[in-house]
Amino acid sequence: MKVLVTVKRVIDYNVRVRIKADGSGVDLGNVKMAMNPFDEIAVEEAVRLREAGIATEVVAVSCGVLACQDTLRTALALGADRAILIQTDVDLQPLAVAKLLQAVALKEVPQLVILGKQAIDDDANQTGQMLAALLAWPQATFASTLRVADGKLQATREIDGGQETLEVALPAVVTADLRLNEPRYATLPNIMKAKKKPLEVSTPAELGVDVTPRLTTLKVVEPLKRQAVVMVADVAELVAHIAHIPQVATLRNEPRGN
Amino acid sequence: MAILILAEHDDGGLKSETLNVVTAAGKIGGEIHVLVAGSACSAAARAACQIAGVVKVLLADATHYAGQGAENTAALMHSLASAYTHILAPASSHGKDVLPRLAALLDVAQISDIVAVASPDTFVRPIYAGNALATVQSADAIKLVTVRVSAFEAAEQGRSAAVEPTSIACGPDLGLSRRIGREMSQSTRPELGAAKVVIAGGRGLASAENFHNLLEPLADKLGAAIGASRAAIDAGFVANDCQIGQTGKIVAPQLFIAIGISGAIQHVAGMRESKVIVAINKDPDAPIFQVADFGLVGDLFKLVPELTAAL
Numbered sequence: 001m002k003v004l005v006t007v008k009r010v011i012d013y014n015v016r017v018r019i020k021a022d023g024s025g026v027d028l029g030n031v032k033m034a035m036n037p038f039d040e041i042a043v044e045e046a047v048r049l050r051e052a053g054i055a056t057e058v059v060a061v062s063c064g065v066l067a068c069q070d071t072l073r074t075a076l077a078l079g080a081d082r083a084i085l086i087q088t089d090v091d092l093q094p095l096a097v098a099k100l101l102q103a104v105a106l107k108e109v110p111q112l113v114i115l116g117k118q119a120i121d122d123d124a125n126q127t128g129q130m131l132a133a134l135l136a137w138p139q140a141t142f143a144s145t146l147r148v149a150d151g152k153l154q155a156t157r158e159i160d161g162g163q164e165t166l167e168v169a170l171p172a173v174v175t176a177d178l179r180l181n182e183p184r185y186a187t188l189p190n191i192m193k194a195k196k197k198p199l200e201v202s203t204p205a206e207l208g209v210d211v212t213p214r215l216t217t218l219k220v221v222e223p224l225k226r227q228a229v230v231m232v233a234d235v236a237e238l239v240a241h242i243a244h245i246p247q248v249a250t251l252r253n254e255p256r257g258n
Numbered sequence: 259m260a261i262l263i264l265a266e267h268d269d270g271g272l273k274s275e276t277l278n279v280v281t282a283a284g285k286i287g288g289e290i291h292v293l294v295a296g297s298a299c300s301a302a303a304r305a306a307c308q309i310a311g312v313v314k315v316l317l318a319d320a321t322h323y324a325g326q327g328a329e330n331t332a333a334l335m336h337s338l339a340s341a342y343t344h345i346l347a348p349a350s351s352h353g354k355d356v357l358p359r360l361a362a363l364l365d366v367a368q369i370s371d372i373v374a375v376a377s378p379d380t381f382v383r384p385i386y387a388g389n390a391l392a393t394v395q396s397a398d399a400i401k402l403v404t405v406r407v408s409a410f411e412a413a414e415q416g417r418s419a420a421v422e423p424t425s426i427a428c429g430p431d432l433g434l435s436r437r438i439g440r441e442m443s444q445s446t447r448p449e450l451g452a453a454k455v456v457i458a459g460g461r462g463l464a465s466a467e468n469f470h471n472l473l474e475p476l477a478d479k480l481g482a483a484i485g486a487s488r489a490a491i492d493a494g495f496v497a498n499d500c501q502i503g504q505t506g507k508i509v510a511p512q513l514f515i516a517i518g519i520s521g522a523i524q525h526v527a528g529m530r531e532s533k534v535i536v537a538i539n540k541d542p543d544a545p546i547f548q549v550a551d552f553g554l555v556g557d558l559f560k561l562v563p564e565l566t567a568a569l
Contacts, residue, residue, distance in 0.1 A: 013524070017386045026390055038505075094358070095367050118505065122385050124370045129328065129358035138434035139328055141355050144498070154438070159351040160507075161449065161499055162442035164325070168435045178488070178505060179498060214367035218380065218393040223530070229537075231553045235564040238536065241552050245513050245534060247455045247480055251569050 001148075001170075003055045004110040005046040005080065006101060007039040007062045009071040010121040023219040026121075035071050038116025040078070041176040044183040045146060046114050047079035054148050057081050059108060063092055063100050069199060076194035077186035083199040084108075088211060090204070094122075096211035098130035103207035105135060110171065112153070117142050117175040128175035138168035142177040259288030259378065262316075262338060264331075264347040264356060267294055267302035269324075274452045275348035277412035280309050282405045283346055284413070285375040289313045293338070294423070295331050297324035303423035310414035317423040322431035325440070326352060332359035334429035339364055339400055343378070349404040349508075350451075357404050366398035371508075373409035387504040387527035407451055408510035408531060443497050450500065453483035455513045458502055458529070461489035462518020462539060462558055469495040472559070473517065476566040485509065485529075487519045503528035518558050521546025538562065 011017060011026070012034040018027040035043075049055035060075035062068040063086040072083035086100045105113060118125035132139035140146075140155035144163065147154040148170070156165045158177045186194075204211045232238045242248050261283045266273035276292065283290045290311055294303040295318040303317040316338070322330050335356070339345060345360065347353030349371040361368040373391070374382035380395045381403060450456065457477045463469045469490065477484050485502040486495060502509055504527040514532035518539060519525060526549050529535065537550035538558050547553045554561060 011386070016523070017389050019390050026386060093367060095362065095365075098362055120387065120504065123387065123504065124368070125354050126358035126361065126368050126370060129355065130362035132328075133332065133359040133362035139355070139359065140435075141328070142351060156439075157351075158498055160451070162440065163498070164437055164441075165439035166327075166435050167438050178501075179492075214396065214398055215369065216395045216397070218395055220385070220390050220392045223384070223388060223391055226530070226535075226549055227551060229547050229550045229553045231547070231555065235554070235561060235568050238552055238554050238565065239568050242513065242534060242536060245455075247482075247513060248569060251479060 001055050001111040002057045002059065002108065003046040003049055004059050004061060004105060004108060004113040005042050005075065006113070006115045007043065007060055007071050007075050008036040008116070008119045009033050009062065009064060009068045010036045010119055013037055013120055019220055019222055023221055025217065025220050033067070035074050036116050036119045038118060038176055040183040041178070041180050042114040042116050043075050043078050043080060044181045045176060048181065049148065050079070059084060059110070061086070061101065061104055063088070063097050065089055072199055073194050074186060076197045077191045078184060082197055085199065085201045086204060086207065087201050088204050090211050091213055092211055093213050093215060094124050094126035095130055095214060096209070097127050098134055099209045100204060100207060100211065101127070101131045102134040103209055112148070112170060112172060112174065114174045114176060117177050128173050132173035135173070137171050137173050139173045140166050140168055141175045143174050144177050144179045146174060146180065259286070259343040260341060261286060261288050261290050261344040261346060262342045263290065263292045264335065264345070264353060265292050265294045265302065265306055266348050266350055266352060267296060267299060269296045269299040270301050272302045272305035274412060275350050275407045276306065277309060277415060278407040278410040279346050279348050279405045280311055280413035281410040282372065282375060283344070284311050286344055286378050288343065291316060293318065293335065295323045295334055296326055297321050300423065307421045307423060308415050308417055310417050313421065315421060315423045316426045318426050318428050320428040323428070325437035327435045327437065328355040328359050329432045329434040330429060331356045332363060333432060335360050336363045337429055342400060344401045344403065346403050346405055348407050350407070353404050357402055361402045364400060364402070366400050366402055367396060368402040368404070369394055369396060370404050371406045372403055373406050387523050388530060389523065406508055408508055443499055447477060448481065448483045450483045450485050450502070450507045450509055453509070454511050455480045455482035456485050456509050456511045456532070457482045457515050457517065458485040458487065458519060459490050459495065459517050460487040460519030461493060463490065463495060466495040468559070472562045476562060479566055479569050487522070487525045516546050516550070517562060519546050520544045521549065
C-alpha cells in the first residue's frame with residue numbers, strides 16, 4: 001500500500017509573528033521556517049505504517065515555493081521514501097492545494113493520504129476535507145489513532161465533548177490531530193541519507209490545475225492589546241477585583257455556610 | 259440573499275452553537291434557514307424553529323445521517339446549495355469536518371472561523387493562532403463560512419414556534435463511512451464553549467489527582483467548566499476534549515482563571531478573548547501574565563483552596 005503524506009512550510013511555531021507595517025500580511029522575511037507541526041505527525045504516522053509492514057512506500061508532497069524542498073528533505077530524513085514538490089510562487093489557498101494534491105493522487109494512486117489537520121499559519125483546517133471531496137473518498141479528520149487492516153481503516157477522531165471511531169474503506173483521507181503520535185527527531189545519518197533520496201519537481205501548469213486565489217486578503221492587523229496586568233498581593237485582593245463579575249457577585253450575595 | 263445554517267445538534271436537541279451562528283448570519287443579512295440533518299432528529303428541528311430570526315427549518319431525517327458523517331451530510335448540502343448566497347456552520351468539530359468537503363464539491367473557497375462580519379462578502383478571521391486578524395473578501399457566488407462561536411452572542415430562543423420544520427428529500431447514502439463507536443465525556447458541568455466561567459489548569463498542578471482535587475471545588479462553586487493546557491493533557495491529568503488553544507477549544511467566558519498555566523502562544527490563542535483573565539502561577543515571569551488582567555504569584559496548592567474558600 002502506498003501512502004501519500006503532505007507537508008507545508010510554515011513559520012516555526014516558536015516564532016512570534018510580525019505584521020507588516022502596511023497591513024498587507026505577516027512578515028516572512030528572515031524568519032525561521034519549519035514543517036507544520038501537524039504534518040510532522042502525519043509523516044510519523046505514515047512512516048510507522050511502513051515500519052509495521054502495512055505501507056510499502058511513503059511519498060511526501062509539498063506545494064509552494066522552491067524552499068519547500070527543505071521541508072521535503074526533512075520529511076525524507078524522518079523516513080519518507082521519496083518526495084514531490086509542486087512548485088509555484090502563487091499564494092496557495094486550501095482549495096488550490098487540494099486540487100494539486102488530487103492531481104498528484106490520481107497519478108500516484110495511493111491507498112491512503114495523511115495530512116496535518118491544520119496549518120499553524122492560516123489555521124484554515126480545510127485541505128484534507130477538500131481533497132477527500134475531490135477524490136470522492138471517505139475522510140477521517142482529527143484522528144488520534146489509526147488501524148489499517150483488510151482494506152479498511154479504523155480511526156478514532158477527536159470531537160467536541162469526546163471521541164468517536166469510524167470505519168472507512170480504502171482509499172481514504174486522514175487528517176492528523178495532536179495525539180496521533182509523537183514524531184521522532186531526524187538523526188544526522190538520516191539527514192545525510194535524505195539528501196540522496198529522489199525529489200521530483202512539478203508545477204501546477206504541468207498538472208493542469210488553476211491555482212488562482214479565490215479569497216483576497218484586504219488587510220492584516222494585530223489583535224487589540226489587552227490592558228496591562230494588575231498584580232495582586234493575595235487572594236483577598238484578587239477577590240475584590242473580580243467581585244463585580246456576575247457569577248462571583250451572586251456567590252458573594254448568598255448567605256455563607258451552604 | 260438567503261443563508262443556510264448547518265445546525266449543531268445531537269438528534270434529541272439543538273446545541274447552543276447554532277444560536278451563535280444565527281447571530282452571525284443576522285449580521286450578514288438575508289433570510290435565515292437552518293438545516294437539521296440527522297436520524298430521529300425532529301426534536302432538534304422543532305427547537306430550531308424557536309430561534310428568533312429563523313424563517314425556515316429544513317429537516318433531513320434518515321438513518322444514514324445518524325452520526326452526521328461528513329460524506330453524506332456534505333452531499334445533502336450540495337443538493338441544497340444553489341438556493342443560497344451563504345452557507346454557515348459553527349467552527350465546531352462537526353462544522354470543520356463537513357463544510358470544507360462541501361466547499362470542494364461546490365468549487366468555492368471557505369472562510370474559516372470568522373470573528374466578525376465586515377460586509378456580506380468580507381469577514382474577519384484570526385490567523386497565526388490569533389496573533390493576527392485578517393480581513394478577507396470572497397469572490398465566490400456562494401460564501402462558505404465557519405463561525406467562531408465565542409465571538410458572537412447567542413440568538414434568542416424560546417419564541418413560540420412561528421414555523422414548522424419542513425421535511426426535505428434526503429440525499430443518497432454514499433456508504434463511504436461507518437461510525438462504530440462514540441464515547442462522550444460524562445460531565446454535569448457546562449460545556450467549555452458555552453460556559454460563563456472557565457477554570458483551566460496546567461502542568462503546574464503536577465498530577466491528575468491535584469488537578470481534580472484543586473480545580474473541581476472551585477469550578478463547582480462558580481458553576482464553571484474545566485479546561486486545560488496542552489501540557490496538562492499530554493501529562494494525562496484530564497481528557498483530550500478539555501484542551502483550550504489554537505487547535506483545541508476556543509473560549510471567551512466572562513471569567514477565565516488560569517492555574518499553573520505558563521501561557522504558551524498556542525494556549526493563549528484559545529482564551530485571549532475572555533472578558534476577565536485571572537492567572538495564578540508561581541513564576542512571576544510566566545507569559546500568561548502578559549495576557550492576564552489580574553495576576554497572583556505564589557504556590558497554587560495554597561492559593562487555590564484559599565480562593566475557593568474566599569468566594
